[in-house]
Amino acid sequence: MNSTTYRFSNRSRLSTALMIGAGAVLGLLAACSSDDNPAPSKPPVISTGGGGHGGAGEGEAGENSEGGSTVKGGSGNNGGHSNGGSGGRVVEEEGGAGGQAGEGPIVPDCPDTDLGFLNQPSSSQKSPFDNTKRLGAAASLPVLP
Amino acid sequence: MAFNTRIGPTAIAAALGLAALANAGSAQAVTCSSVIADKGLTHVIYGSGGSAITATLAKVAYVLSKANPPITVFYQDAGGAQVGYQTLKNGNGGTTARPFKYFLTLADVTGTPSQCTADDTTAGRAVDFATTGGTLALFDETLPTDIGTFIGPTQGVNVIVPKDSTETAISTEALYTVYGFGPAADLTGATNPIPWTKKEYIIQRASTSFVQQLLRGAIRSLGGNATSFPADWANAATPTLTHSASGKDDNQGTVDSLVWAAGQNHAQEAIGFTSGPTADKNRAVVHTLAYQHAGQTAAYWPDSSAEAFDKRNIRNGQYYLWDTNQFFTKINGSNSKPKLSQIANEDVKNFIGYFSGELDLPDGSDDVTKAVIDTGSIPLCAMKVQRETDFTGLSCYAPANPCGCFFEAIATKSTTCDPCSKDAECSGSTPKCHSYQYHDDQGAVNNAGYCEAY
Numbered sequence: 001m002n003s004t005t006y007r008f009s010n011r012s013r014l015s016t017a018l019m020i021g022a023g024a025v026l027g028l029l030a031a032c033s034s035d036d037n038p039a040p041s042k043p044p045v046i047s048t049g050g051g052g053h054g055g056a057g058e059g060e061a062g063e064n065s066e067g068g069s070t071v072k073g074g075s076g077n078n079g080g081h082s083n084g085g086s087g088g089r090v091v092e093e094e095g096g097a098g099g100q101a102g103e104g105p106i107v108p109d110c111p112d113t114d115l116g117f118l119n120q121p122s123s124s125q126k127s128p129f130d131n132t133k134r135l136g137a138a139a140s141l142p143v144l145p
Numbered sequence: 146m147a148f149n150t151r152i153g154p155t156a157i158a159a160a161l162g163l164a165a166l167a168n169a170g171s172a173q174a175v176t177c178s179s180v181i182a183d184k185g186l187t188h189v190i191y192g193s194g195g196s197a198i199t200a201t202l203a204k205v206a207y208v209l210s211k212a213n214p215p216i217t218v219f220y221q222d223a224g225g226a227q228v229g230y231q232t233l234k235n236g237n238g239g240t241t242a243r244p245f246k247y248f249l250t251l252a253d254v255t256g257t258p259s260q261c262t263a264d265d266t267t268a269g270r271a272v273d274f275a276t277t278g279g280t281l282a283l284f285d286e287t288l289p290t291d292i293g294t295f296i297g298p299t300q301g302v303n304v305i306v307p308k309d310s311t312e313t314a315i316s317t318e319a320l321y322t323v324y325g326f327g328p329a330a331d332l333t334g335a336t337n338p339i340p341w342t343k344k345e346y347i348i349q350r351a352s353t354s355f356v357q358q359l360l361r362g363a364i365r366s367l368g369g370n371a372t373s374f375p376a377d378w379a380n381a382a383t384p385t386l387t388h389s390a391s392g393k394d395d396n397q398g399t400v401d402s403l404v405w406a407a408g409q410n411h412a413q414e415a416i417g418f419t420s421g422p423t424a425d426k427n428r429a430v431v432h433t434l435a436y437q438h439a440g441q442t443a444a445y446w447p448d449s450s451a452e453a454f455d456k457r458n459i460r461n462g463q464y465y466l467w468d469t470n471q472f473f474t475k476i477n478g479s480n481s482k483p484k485l486s487q488i489a490n491e492d493v494k495n496f497i498g499y500f501s502g503e504l505d506l507p508d509g510s511d512d513v514t515k516a517v518i519d520t521g522s523i524p525l526c527a528m529k530v531q532r533e534t535d536f537t538g539l540s541c542y543a544p545a546n547p548c549g550c551f552f553e554a555i556a557t558k559s560t561t562c563d564p565c566s567k568d569a570e571c572s573g574s575t576p577k578c579h580s581y582q583y584h585d586d587q588g589a590v591n592n593a594g595y596c597e598a599y
Contacts, residue, residue, distance in 0.1 A: 128314070141321055
């Protein structure tokens, strides 16, 4: 899934997303407090995050932001981590231009499909297995004997 | 009196030897009733199930044997999870072939546990609960109306090879080939063919075991010819019990079989699968292969690396081979989404409640959660994903009281989470302080606190 689908291009859309996210947090709390069954029946959560503020200039880097948890209860809210803009260049006489505001929430931690979870971005060690090289003809999954 | 003849000590030694033999014989015949009477045990419960959970259950049972009031658990695990479940339905636990284990000392947890049988070693006796690594759908079993299902911790299933094997990964397609064809696999055209083509070193469990059924389900998810993948793989593989040190079909037996293969200088050709806790417990002699599920772009370990213990890729859904433990016991009322309060036996209710994390221990400690983590299982409070079924329907999961930081601190001996003793010491995206108190194996009290997201 293309992550750019979830990018927010301006602050008003970002604000809307954050408001929805806040409501969703309340929804999560309500769900948790009312559900005393240990079965994993609570709504799934995703992280949401607002865009980082741009740097104020004079070489100050924009801040990073990382949102809290929220629910994806069917409304399709999506959020994510965002990095603050890079700091402005230091100029001798004047402060540099403020860093560009971080991009709005991108998604993230909560894919919509099983394969999305299996192929989610990861810093974990991995070891690709090449079916063609290792299995040859058997890679075509012939009929069982 | 001093031994003043040569025959004296010889006779004594012979007598001692005979006594030892007699004791060994009687050890097999110890009944749980006599253990209960000798030790004055109260709050005793009997259970049966698979061996995937045994390492974890053993430590939890040990913790509960020290609780106030203590709960003593007698548990049989030979024969696989399905046999364990059927024991609950049929009331035939603790026969000579499948005795109960119990865990009153640390040695029972870390070594060979004490054992006892039912009074009737042929017919067995009723048990109070059963447990399986996944749902009954894995075994085509049904749930009687008076039995309820309750959720326990999560566990991985690991594909393992001897420690000296140079293999690091396997795919679903390779599992289909290895366990579907064995020596008959056609690897024509493979430039780096897999080494697992000798039946005597390809190890399988009984079809009644949870780990075998979970692997079978993963293979069947390939579709096409794989949808008819059988429950038993006798044409391709050798049963665990052939080389199991206990002579029984259990998770440890698979490790024993791989150790045997390595001892025959066939480490490279040997392969098997076992529960995550069993694999972790035996890292000195076996290593886990990274697993690449169908459609996945790379193979991943259950942990973030081959050496780690953080279970990160199970907890976030990147590693496919895992499931959530189920407990079964008699309940009052409807078995549709039953509550702990419906469990008829108070001690079983407490046991399952403590195990699942739904109930706090009487002393308020987190010793059961720590025991679950210590033994390679994952408490639900450390999970970030859930599944609708044993194999499909992944979604994110938000436990009511997250314990991911505590999990990492115990499982890996370190954590990047901020320590805390109160909320005011937390900030940013992790504003909530969660505090824990637990005992180490020597009984010393430890306190810890970590900032979590909520």
